[in-house]
Amino acid sequence: MNNGVVGDILRKYLCKYGKQWDGRESLKIVGKTPLEAATTIVEDYGLPCAVDEFNSEFYPLFSAQMDKIKSLPGANRLIRHLKGHGVPMALASNSSKANIESKISYHEGWKECFTVIVGRDEVSKGKPSPDMPGVLAGKAAGTRVIAVPSLPKQTHLYTSADEVINSLLDIRPEKWGLPPFQDWVENTLPIDPWRIGGPVIKGYGRGSKVLGIPTANLSTKDYADDLVEHPSGVYFGWAGLATRGVFKMVMSIGWNPYFNNTEKTIEPWLLHDFAEDFYGEELRLIIVGYIRPEANFSSLESLVAKIHEDREVAERALDLPSYAKFKDDPYLSK
Ligand code: RBF
Ligand code: MG
DSSP: OOSHHHHHHHHHHGGGGTOOOOTTHHHHHTTOOHHHHHHHHHHHTTOSSOHHHHHHHHHHHHHTTGGGOOOOTTHHHHHHHHHHTTOOEEEEOSSOHHHHHHHHTTSTTHHHHEEEEEOGGGSSSOOSOTTSTTHHHHHHTTOOOEEOOSSTTOGGGGTTSSEEOSSGGGOOGGGGTSOOOSOOBTTBEEEEEEEEEEEEEOOSSOIIIIISOOOOEEOSGGGHHHHHHSOSEEEEEEEEETTTEEEEEEEEEEOOTTTTOSSOEEEEEESSOOSSOOTTSEEEEEEEEEEEOOOOOSSHHHHHHHHHHHHHHHHHHTTSHHHHGGGGOGGGGO
16 A cells, blocks of 8 residues: 555545544555555554454545556656567556556556556466565566565565666666666656655754764655655755755655664755754755665765765756756745
8 A cells, every 4th residue: 555545535534533644654554455554554543443344444435546546656657668669568466457457547558558467367376475576476487577665675575586676766677688768867867846845853863963964854744645655765856945045955765774764754955055054944845856776885984975976966967957947946935
């Protein structure tokens, strides 16, 4: 269960029980099976109903919103790219054929991209293990397999895959003998601009002190659904502070593998020397491009060196007209 649709439904649904949906709950149910997700919600909110009762009320609401489910970031790009180069594609899923067809019908042109679509109800044996969706099945069929886990920190479950990547943004078709993507510009990948904002809060307190990299943390409360949808990684864009102006920004989204955080956070580094802290001030961000997945490092020095490299990539890229134009986005100074 992993997207804004679930949040939207539960925000309304929970009112019935006099409860208020906490957006951060989205981060807890991402990647869970529907049953696990339902159990979490019923428990966390202490709902006076059984899990299957909750499910039977929730499911019709969810199905009715199927058209609003967004595709994974990078999925449309990948499908168009392969289709454009005449690479044949098949789609196999643990959903029923009917469910797959209804889901993809909301994504224009997708159905036509696949030579074959196979659902759970069309094969006698399902995937070997629900914990390792498709990896063993793919290997058994003699194919090469790239796994894109929906849960963080689960790489060890995918050891049979030829490659485990963090998100579809990290697929490099040329590694597999396929035509490379042409949309990277100067080591950055343009993304659909994403706007978020809120007051600056205190973070883990290591940015300035430990690393010499002062990040301006934002509470995840107001945009947790967005955060769930965006792959962790290093991004860049523009940052607006109402009384101070608009600045270049490079940021990380995720769990900071080096520090092994338990919460997915967003940490923008405003590329400007500020004379003072600005906790509590309204910060507006427009995120326009992607650089790389989060990584672990063998030393603090190598982490810091990499972050400085990211800063250089971002500073250069933001001067390109296609990224520079967002500096004037009204959202930044509203
Ligand atoms: N933390 C990591 O553990 N791995 C990373 O690859 C990583 N990349 C970052 C890139 C940028 C541009 C920034 C600003 C931070 C990054 N961090 C990364 C997070 C860093 O560890 C964090 O900001 C500090 O721990 C302060 O909380
Ligand atoms: Mg910080």
